[in-house]
Amino acid sequence: MLNFNNPVIDTKEYxxxxxxxxxxxxxxxxxxxxxxxxxxxxxxxxxITPVDPNTSAxxxxxxxxxxxxxxxxxxxxxxxxxxxxxxxxxKLFNEISKKKLGSVTNVSDxxxxxxxNGKKVFxxxxxxxxxxxxNFKNSKGxxxxxxxxxxxxxxxxxxxxxxxxxxxxxxxxxxxxxxxxAASRI
Amino acid sequence: xxxxxxxxxxxxxQSEFTAGGEAHIVRPKQPTELSDDQWAEFLFMRKNxxxxxxxxxxxxxxxxxxxxxxxxxxxxxxxxVYKMGQKPPIE
Numbered sequence: 001m002l003n004f005n006n007p008v009i010d011t012k013e014y015x016x017x018x019x020x021x022x023x024x025x026x027x028x029x030x031x032x033x034x035x036x037x038x039x040x041x042x043x044x045x046x047x048i049t050p051v052d053p054n055t056s057a058x059x060x061x062x063x064x065x066x067x068x069x070x071x072x073x074x075x076x077x078x079x080x081x082x083x084x085x086x087x088x089x090x091k092l093f094n095e096i097s098k099k100k101l102g103s104v105t106n107v108s109d110x111x112x113x114x115x116x117n118g119k120k121v122f123x124x125x126x127x128x129x130x131x132x133x134x135n136f137k138n139s140k141g142x143x144x145x146x147x148x149x150x151x152x153x154x155x156x157x158x159x160x161x162x163x164x165x166x167x168x169x170x171x172x173x174x175x176x177x178x179x180x181x182a183a184s185r186i
Numbered sequence: 187x188x189x190x191x192x193x194x195x196x197x198x199x200q201s202e203f204t205a206g207g208e209a210h211i212v213r214p215k216q217p218t219e220l221s222d223d224q225w226a227e228f229l230f231m232r233k234n235x236x237x238x239x240x241x242x243x244x245x246x247x248x249x250x251x252x253x254x255x256x257x258x259x260x261x262x263x264x265x266x267v268y269k270m271g272q273k274p275p276i277e
Contacts, residue, residue, distance in 0.1 A: 053195055053249075068249035069194055130187075130199035145195075145248045147202060152247055 014183040016120040026076040032102020112172040117162040206242035
């Protein structure tokens with residue numbers, strides 16, 4: 001059974017940085033290698049599957065992030081209820097996993113999404129990331145998996161100075177507190 | 187600290203990667219026919235030379251893919267990076 005209870009993460013505002021949580025949202029991990037799999041997920045989700053490294057594709061409901069040459073993360077733009085989540089879960093499972101095209105795993109309770117926005121978000125990230133954000137900053141829809149204060153994160157550049165950061169549930173509270181501390185000093 | 191050009195993700199910091207030791211070690215075709223010493227040789231014994239070495243690396247905090255690298259262990263200069271299954275670009 002999925003656990004949609006989330007750790008306590010409030011909305012916090014600092015000068016030019018706002019840290020907030022949008023949960024529960026649907027998140028799914030899709031893995032597959034062949035061309036049929038890639039066209040099938042595109043068809044089922046009405047999204048062109050991003051095959052270029054560090055890119056993503058979106059429609060008004062869903063975002064599909066490239067994670068590796070055979071792995072993608074799907075997440076919803078808006079909060080969802082369990083019924084909708086189960087519907088999409090079943091649909092993808094029946095069309096992809098059951099037909100042995102690839103694998104579909106519901107990771108809604110695995111990742112926590114934290115939204116960061118404001119003019120100084122990249123200053124906050126550079127406080128703990130080894131990644132060079134110079135090009136990332138200017139390309140809308142860019143995705144990167146990196147370390148943030150030694151914690152594995154996925155960062156999606158949703159809009160100008162508006163990022164979605166995914167962190168594992170067990171690390172989320174610690175990272176949130178650390179980000180608050182770092183943001184208060186910027 | 188140095189940069190590694192992951193063949194899938196592009197240039198990233200070395201802290202995102204894990205070293206996987208010597209590359210291109212071929213698994214014996216008939217492990218049952220080997221002596222304990224020969225099996226141990228295959229399993230555990232790795233070269234660790236000073237100079238240019240072929241190595242396996244994993245982008246463990248990124249795309250989680252394995253790849254190969256030609257690295258000079260004396261000065262950390264990376265001569266080439268190539269995908270698994272490909273032949274080393276230099277001797």
